[in-house]
Amino acid sequence: MRFAKLTAALLLGVGLSACASIDTATRNAPVDAPALRAAALPLDVREVRVSVPRSLKVSEANRYLPGGDIVWREDAPGDRHAQVGAILKTALEQGVAGLPEGAVPVVLDVELTRFHALSEKARYTIGGVHAIQFTYTLRDAETGAALTPPKFVKADFKALGGQAAIDAERQGITQKVRITAHLAEVIRTELGTPDGYRAQATGLIGALNQL
Secondary structure (H helix, E strand, O other): OHHHHHHHHHHHHHHHOOOOOOOOOOOOOOOOOOOOOHHHOOEEEEEEEEEOOOOOOEOOOOOOOOOOOEEOOOOOOOOHHHHHHHHHHHHHHHHHHOOOOOOEEEEEEEEEEEEEOOOHHHHOOOOEEEEEEEEEEEEEOOOOOEOOOOEEEEOOEEEOOHHHHHHHHHOOOOHHHHHHHHHHHHHHHHHHOOOOOOOOOOHHHHHHOOO
């Protein structure tokens, strides 16, 4: 049994390194290293672990571009690191639950690098972009050994603003609802399809939101 799982893990490593993609760079790897494709073998995700480093700066500024690494207002004032970590974990767990039944037992180990929802001013006027980015590693579910190098995922997408945001909220479609659904689909696509997830184009606002 152990031999079979080890063989599967080795096959995963070989298969993942076989494909390359220009716009899905891997952090902490050489510039010319191939990007990894987590869908090389069906995965059995046993656990999702989410880390939100305390070094990420929280901004409570009510500006169109409030800066910082974490901007989140829909929960009551409190530990923003814990709040966005809970959103990310819920979303990723929903996403991996939709994957086909797999043969390689893994832990999805995720570190958040940015969670930039909208300030109140942007939410009820011009809208903007939800800039949500993270790095993940697949680990052996028994030993904890890394089966893949860290992989960066840029999950930014356009946010609602003005009357569209108000109308959505009246239907119960809050920022949290939209972000959770989007991130679930992002990880499902990243782990479950041959090409993985490709970042959306978010235009000038998306670029400014990285500042």
